Amino acid sequence: MKTRRQALILELLDREPIRSQEQLRRSLLARGVSVTQATLSRDIKELGLVKRAGDGAYQKPVGPPPGNGAGLSGLGRAIAEFVTGVDRVQQLVVLRTGPGQAHAAASAIDRAGLREVVGTLAGDDTILVIARDPGRARSLERRFNGLIRL
Numbered sequence: 001m002k003t004r005r006q007a008l009i010l011e012l013l014d015r016e017p018i019r020s021q022e023q024l025r026r027s028l029l030a031r032g033v034s035v036t037q038a039t040l041s042r043d044i045k046e047l048g049l050v051k052r053a054g055d056g057a058y059q060k061p062v063g064p065p066p067g068n069g070a071g072l073s074g075l076g077r078a079i080a081e082f083v084t085g086v087d088r089v090q091q092l093v094v095l096r097t098g099p100g101q102a103h104a105a106a107s108a109i110d111r112a113g114l115r116e117v118v119g120t121l122a123g124d125d126t127i128l129v130i131a132r133d134p135g136r137a138r139s140l141e142r143r144f145n146g147l148i149r150l
Contacts, residue, residue: 003082005033006043007103010060013049017057024058047104048074048111060107078108079147083127086148088141093129095144102127116140 008031009024018024021040028035035043049058082105085096097105106122109129116136121128131137 002043003098003104004100005035006047007100008033009043009047009049010103010107013058013060017055019051019056019058047107075108075112075114076147078105079144083144083148086141086144088137091131091134091137093131093137093140093144095127095129097125097127099125101125114140 005028008028012018012024012027016027018027021037021044025035025037025040028040044058047060049060051057052059079095082097082101083095084098087094087096095102095105102122102125106120106127109117109120109127116131116139118130118132120130129137129140131140
């Protein structure tokens with residue numbers, strides 16, 4: 001439920017400017033998801049959402065967070081919690097997740113600011129991680145496999 005709720009939060013932010021937790025709570029409720037203010041606060045923190053200076057609307061973080069340590073621990077948690085498989089072809093790394101979990105894991109990869117990664121694309125249960133070259137893709141494959149808790 002948490003993963004789906006957080007994916008829905010990110011989807012809502014892409015569709016409309018949301019300036020308050022109450023507005024976000026109402027938007028979730030309109031889509032059949034009831035949530036408390038405390039849970040919503042935790043979700044906002046875990047997703048790394050920030051408010052834009054111009055209009056005060058929530059947005060996804062831009063660029064890697066200050067101090068890679070926080071990003072990497074978030075990456076470790078996301079990979080361990082969501083990723084079920086890793087495969088590599090040339091400079092492409094494909095991560096498999098449970099249904100509805102790919103976006104949260106891809107966001108964690110993006111927030112970690114890994115130098116090996118050019119970008120990510122997330123579907124419902126699959127993430128494509130594009131590495132700078134095949135050698136860095138091998139390194140990412142080993143790193144992701146090391147983080148998966150079986």
